[in-house]
Amino acid sequence: MPFDPQPTLKGALLELRQLRPNDWADLYAVASDPLIWEHHPASNRHEEAVFREFFAEALASGGALLALDAMSRRVIGSSRFHDHSEERSEVEVGWTFLARSHWGGAYNAEMKRLMLTHAFRSVRSVIFRVGPHNVRSQRALEKIGAVREPEPDAKGSLVYRVTR
DSSP: OOOOSSOOEEOSSEEEEEOOGGGHHHHHHHHTOGGGGTTSSSTTTTSHHHHHHHHHHHHHHTOEEEEEETTTOOEEEEEEEEEEETTTTEEEEEEEEEOGGGOSSHHHHHHHHHHHHHHTTTOSEEEEEEOTTOHHHHHHHHHTTOEEOSSOOTTSOEEEEEEO
């Protein structure tokens, strides 16, 4: 089955759908919280100019998804599929962030479950790249069963993998 990098995915807690240009204001309202980015390599991503670049890259990627709270229909974050390879039968999931009001595991776990289920229709392996100091994201990946690869990637990011 061909891989669709921008599906609409629905769960009990959240819905993921294609990121659109008119999502800017609602998504930046979430991303402008500096605490979301405090352990991230781009810790200044809460700044409008920095986030504008991130947002433009997300739109251009062709794999960015907007996360909506299923009950309130409010924007709560985003994630992205990237670097799909039929040859390696893998895709990367990353650039994920959620509003602090939705931290604590359930929303992130459902987001990853929805994205993994979708990815595994087309690939055997999903990878995640995490900054070495982003302990919060490392723990979240371990909670969903991702296994850390022995060596960091060429940029020094830790690589986690989930295989079906």
